[in-house]
């Protein structure tokens with residue numbers, strides 16, 4: 322099944338072309354409550370004609386889609402509306418929803434927006450679906466970014482000579498921790514904070530390799546490697562309510 326896109330006003334509309342049952346059938350246009358748009362066309366119909374047909378009916382399609390989106394709207398949480406800001410590496414990006422040319426959903430940061438592409442645009446009204454997609458994406462970013470930042474810190478800190486055993490998971494109350502055996506756990510949500518904040522948490526945990534407690538010597542060591550740790554801690558504290566309370 323091939324999918325095509327047309328733009329109408331600021332909106333993108335995805336549609337699929339399906340063969341009509343009758344060989345001489347006129348072009349048919351269907352908008353389904355789940356957001357699919359189908360054009361039925363005779364086997365060798367001219368694609369340009371099909372596009373023109375869809376374009377000519379774009380206002381009607383858009384109206385139908387909006388109606389179905391209203392009908393199927395689940396409880397929308399303010400954080401997952403179109404335009405709601407989502408944080409990534411310390412910067413806020415407004416959510417933008419688009420139909421996808423593919424049959425799967427995807428996410429990318431593009432032109433200062435968090436663009437979520439849906440195989441079925443009505444899913445964008447499902448806050449649970451949107452939050453699941455975002456969580457999965459954040460998790461993938463965390464894998465890559467934390468690995469790179471840990472590597473960077475290992476190279477910078479003379480008392481750490483190898484990559485530690487580490488993991489990340491969404492935590493409610495802390496940004497990171499270090500076990501007695503030196504396993505470093507990072508909060509997946511940390512990927513929403515600036516790189517400087519991520520590094521400060523990582524260096525904090527590595528400082529526990531030398532000093533288990535938060536004593537004077539611990540802070541002296543932290544300050545030596547992260548001179549602005551106080552400002553970064555404040556930045557993290559300010560984010561705690563926004564990021565960890567979700």
Ligand SMILES: [Zn+2]
Pocket residue numbers: 525529535
């Ligand atoms: Zn600590």
